[in-house]
Amino acid sequence: MNDTEELAHAVAEARAYVMWATDAGLCILKSDSSADNEELMRAPGNQPASKAEGHTVLVQESALHKDAAAPGKPGLPTLASVRAEMGECTRCKLHKCRNQIVFGVGSAQARLVFVGEAPGEDEDLSGEPFVGKAGQLLTKMIEAMGLSRDTVYICNTVKCRPPNNRNPEPDELESCEPFLKGQLKALQAEVIVTLGRFAAQALLRDQTPISRLRGIWREYEGVALMPTFHPAYLLRSPGEKAKVWGDLQEVMKKLGLRK
Numbered sequence: 001m002n003d004t005e006e007l008a009h010a011v012a013e014a015r016a017y018v019m020w021a022t023d024a025g026l027c028i029l030k031s032d033s034s035a036d037n038e039e040l041m042r043a044p045g046n047q048p049a050s051k052a053e054g055h056t057v058l059v060q061e062s063a064l065h066k067d068a069a070a071p072g073k074p075g076l077p078t079l080a081s082v083r084a085e086m087g088e089c090t091r092c093k094l095h096k097c098r099n100q101i102v103f104g105v106g107s108a109q110a111r112l113v114f115v116g117e118a119p120g121e122d123e124d125l126s127g128e129p130f131v132g133k134a135g136q137l138l139t140k141m142i143e144a145m146g147l148s149r150d151t152v153y154i155c156n157t158v159k160c161r162p163p164n165n166r167n168p169e170p171d172e173l174e175s176c177e178p179f180l181k182g183q184l185k186a187l188q189a190e191v192i193v194t195l196g197r198f199a200a201q202a203l204l205r206d207q208t209p210i211s212r213l214r215g216i217w218r219e220y221e222g223v224a225l226m227p228t229f230h231p232a233y234l235l236r237s238p239g240e241k242a243k244v245w246g247d248l249q250e251v252m253k254k255l256g257l258r259k
């Protein structure tokens with residue numbers, strides 16, 4: 001990447017962060033010109049954050065890729081083999097009302113995986129997870145981390161849309177779980193971020209409310225797992241976005257993307 005491209009990349013990332021921070025209800029204040037011209041960020045409630053907290057660290061997207069040349073571990077599935085095993089799945093009743101299976105999207109080499117709940121209408125029509133309004137917010141979250149959808153992996157606990165966007169039912173979660181497990185095994189990511197109650201409870205086998213699960217590191221089969229709120233919830237409760245941004249900053253630290 002030449003200097004001009006690097007500058008354009010940095011500006012795009014900074015813009016994405018500002019969009020997210022503004023969207024999140026975080027107030028970005030510029031200090032006056034007599035000061036050191038650094039930006040400070042205040043959390044809702046007017047409590048000043050430290051300068052260190054207020055700065056995002058811009059990272060190269062390549063930092064989020066595992067070594068693409070690294071061989072897969074013997075005996076582990078690949079994303080393709082999991083998808084092939086799924087076929088035109090009819091293992092639960094959700095197959096009756098779907099337009100298409102929404103398997104997952106992103107890099108097979110991702111170090112970071114987002115797991116949501118279930119496809120909605122937009123996802124059912126497009127075949128890609130998180131493309132509706134909640135998905136657009138997730139994209140902003142990812143870009144605010146200095147990343148892109150192409151460098152992470154995104155999927156859901158169930159791969160078919162529940163009718164009228166109702167919650168997935170226990171038998172549906174159970175039927176689809178082997179596919180999610182297969183995806184996570186294939187990816188061998190370093191961090192899993194679960195979005196919302198169902199993904200966290202499904203992977204952790206923990207019925208604790210998401211309001212108490214979020215923000216605390218857990219582990220799923222040896223992989224660090226950070227539960228946080230679902231972007232759809234954030235659309236309804238924008239005041240909670242600052243908490244999610246705090247969770248994502250922890251993830252960035254874990255991945256070495258910020259100090």
Ligand code: SF4
Nearest residue numbers: 089092095159160176
């Ligand atoms: S939700 Fe999962 S288990 Fe149910 S039909 Fe779709 S792919 Fe199969």
